[in-house]
């Protein structure tokens with residue numbers, strides 16, 4: 001299957017999941033998770049109509065930007081971001097989905113102030129409390145957004161989560177539901193620098209469940225590009 005065919009199939013599955021949940025297909029945006037795929041693959045996905053691209057690694061973001069891989073499509077950062085690399089990401093991407101710790105927020109704020117811009121971000125939630133993953137604990141989110149006024153150069157657009165890899169479909173619904181509830185709680189109030197309109201959850205294996213639980217952005221890699229070749233040398 002070509003990337004073009006895969007995007008069409010994923011779109012159809014998104015539409016089906018949305019309609020089954022009584023939602024409109026266009027409420028769910030498709031972010032292509034482009035890690036380890038080259039500029040040509042990224043261009044094909046964009047031509048096939050993905051809404052945006054999500055990069056995990058700063059080096060790939062820099063390299064593909066240089067190669068004009070994104071063709072003007074929105075680019076998001078979705079991976080773990082080291083604070084010493086914020087300069088290569090802030091102001092270069094439309095959305096940083098993986099704002100996962102206080103120290104990073106402070107670094108993003110400082111860099112956005114330096115550039116004189118407002119950077120859109122999502123707060124990443126470590127919904128299952130996994131040691132191996134970044135992200136705020138669910139109970140940290142409300143106190144954080146209540147005091148977000150101090151991050152004058154950041155704007156929270158919503159939440160992002162990467163739940164555990166699940167073996168059986170439906171297993172992650174409880175986690176998606178928990179993050180939906182949290183985002184509804186935040187969205188119901190008015191906090192400085194917070195405007196909740198994006199809920200980024202769902203990947204190749206579980207996006208239909210995420211859409212059933214209110215996701216407005218799915219991040220899909222394998223189902224579009226095929227399996228990643230982890231044997232390739234890592235940058």
Ligand SMILES: *Cc1c(COP(=O)(O)O)cnc(C)c1O
Pocket residue numbers: 033035056078079162203204205219220221222223
């Ligand atoms: C790789 C990645 C995805 C996509 O994963 P697939 O299972 O290949 O669809 C989504 N989100 C993040 C943060 C990723 O790193």
